[in-house]
Amino acid sequence: MPHDHHDHLSPSGHPYRQDNDGPLSYWQTMEIAVRELMIEKGEVSAAEVSAQIDAMDARTPANGARVVARAWSDPEFKARLLANGSDAAREMGFDIGPMHLVAVENTEDTHNLIVCTLCSCYPRNLLGLPPDWYKTREYRSRAVKEPRKVLSEFGLDLPENTTLRVHDSTADMRYIVLPARPKGTDSMDSDALAALVTRDSMIGVGLPKSPA
C-alpha cells in the first residue's frame, strides 16, 4: 500500500516523502503557466530553468564555511572581508551577484544576529536557501523584539554583558556573521576549521562547533 503513509514510514522503512501527487493548486497552475509563457516568448529555456535549479541546489553553507575558515586563518583576507564582503567572497570564486554582502564579526564582547524582517533576504550565495524558520513571521518579528530570548531557544545563552547587534537585511544588502574562532584550534588548517563552521553560526543563532 504505497499510499498508506499514516505512520510516515513506507513498508521498507524509508520516511514517507511527498511527491508531486497532491491536488494541483491555483498557484502551482500559475507557476506552470508563467514558466511556459516565458519559454514560448523566448525569454528563458527549459534548460536554463533546470540549470538554475541545479546551481541553487549546489549552494550550501559549506561555501560560507570556507570563507569563514579563510578569515580565521588569514588576517589580511579577514580585513578585506570586513571592508567589502562581496569583493572578498568573489576573490574566493563565489558568485555574489550585484548584492552588497556585509560580514559582521563576533568578538569576545559582541554577538551579531541576522534577520530579514520583511521577507527572507539571506546570504544565499554563500549559505544556500534559507531554512524555513528564518522565513517565519515568528522569527522575523521576535529576532528584533526579543533577540536574547530567541537565541536562548536556539540553545545560545549570551552573557548579559555581551552586546547583541541585530542586522535587518534588505533587498540589496545581505549580512553574514563571521563567528569568533573557537579556542583550541590554533593548529588546525582551513579545511579542518571549515568543518567547525555551522550554518546557524553564520546566521548568528549558534556558535561554531568546538574541536573534537
Added chain:
Amino acid sequence: MDSHDFALWEKRVDALMILGAARGHFTVDGLRRALEDMGEDAFEKMTYYERWIAAINQNLIEAGVYSLEELGSKMAEVEARGETYGAAQ
C-alpha cells in the same frame, strides 16, 4: 526547526525569479512592491512561494512579457491537463 525539501514547483518559482530579473523584466524592488501591495490577507493565507509567483507574474504582465488574457488561457490549458502538479507540469 530544520529546512524542508523544497518542492519542485517552489524551486522553479525561485529559478523564474532569478532568470526574470536577469532578463531585466523586474528588480527585487519591483517584486517587493508587488508583495507589499497584496495586503495583509496574502501574508496570512498564502505561502511564501505562492506570494512570490504572484509577484513575478504581476511584474511580467506589467513589463509586457505577456498579457493577462494570455495568462488566463494558459492557466486554463494547464488545469485541463490533470489533477496533480505532476500531471500538469
